[in-house]
Amino acid sequence: REDNSRAIRIYEQSGYRKIGREPGYYEDGATALRYEKTLRGDIPVATKVPFYQQTCEFTCGPCCLMMAMANFEPGFVPDPVMEIRLWREATTVFMMSGPGGCEPFGLAVAGHERGLSAEIYVSFHGALFLQSVRSQDKRRVMELAQVDFRRRAELYGIPVNYRPFAIDDIRTAIAEGKLVLVLISGFLMFGKKVPHWVLAIGDDGDHILIHDPWVEDERQETILDAANIPVPYGIFMNMAQFGRDGLRAAITLGKRDRQ
Structure with missing residues (x-):
């Protein structure tokens, strides 16, 4: 009750x-x-995708990107220095309060510049995450940062799908050996209505498996609680939207062929 x-x-x-x-x-x-509560038994679910726990409240996107980088580049080892570097490269600068998070074009550009293939899904045109930002100065900075990300994504030839992704888009990407950075609302995961990035790493026919870089230390969570989380398809799609407009955004990431 x-x-x-x-x-x-x-x-x-x-x-x-x-x-x-x-x-x-x-x-x-x-x-x-x-x-x-996820019950895992004595044997943890095996995965080849390394897990990395975010060390700052606003670096979920970069941490998911680092997990993908570690998966496709075995010699790469995530660390807090790279976590902040990638955040600086992909951040909107500001958010509703405190430092800004990261948006899909910035993360895709950062991934491309690290040798990954990237493809973007976003459900509408225009600057993102502005609804709750009241300061006109902050809104202007966020808009300019996102204009830069979109110009660079176009320069790099990163494909952009201006439509909401479907569960089949996620499943197809995973079946092709890719990983998917997915924007969700943090409400169902940790009770806060904030944008949050998770990494979709697997598909068992009924669930999307995700790595969530946010580990709730205050609730005595461990990495086992945040890695390989099985989310039923319906709940996953319900989680994977944010804000009054129901923004859906995702970036598929894979190993890019060297030219």
Whole structure:
């Protein structure tokens, strides 16, 4: 029950995460909360894709990009210095509050410049993440940064699909040996309505497997809780949108043939 604070505290301290609400679920009309916890057994799910935990709140995109780089370039080892370097290369500079996150064109350009193939899916034209930014000066800086990313993406010949991606786009990319950087709302993952990047690394026929670089230390999470997370297709597509406009964005990443 939503009003059972003691039970909620016990579940959250035990590693459960809230994934939804069911209004009017109980006979007295009270709302029920839905929680989930991934049970992995004694043997962790194997994956060839290295996992890297973000060290800053705003570097989820660069950390996902580094995991892809480590997958396609075995000699590459992610570290906090590269984490910040990639963030500086792909950031919108500002966000709703604090340092900016990263947007799809900037991440695709950074990946291309590191030798990866990249293809962008974005559900509408124009600058992203501006809805909650009230300062005109900040909005101007964010818009200019994104104009630069788009010009460079065009210069590099990075394909851009101006449409919402479908689950089949993700599944096809994974079947081709690619990884997919996917924008989600952080609400279902950690209870905050913020844009967040995860890396889609696998497909078992019912679930998309993801690496989530954000590890909730306050909830005693470990890497095992954030790596190889199986997300049912329907829930994945529900997560993979952000904001009032339902923005969908993804970047497929692969190993680029050397010229």
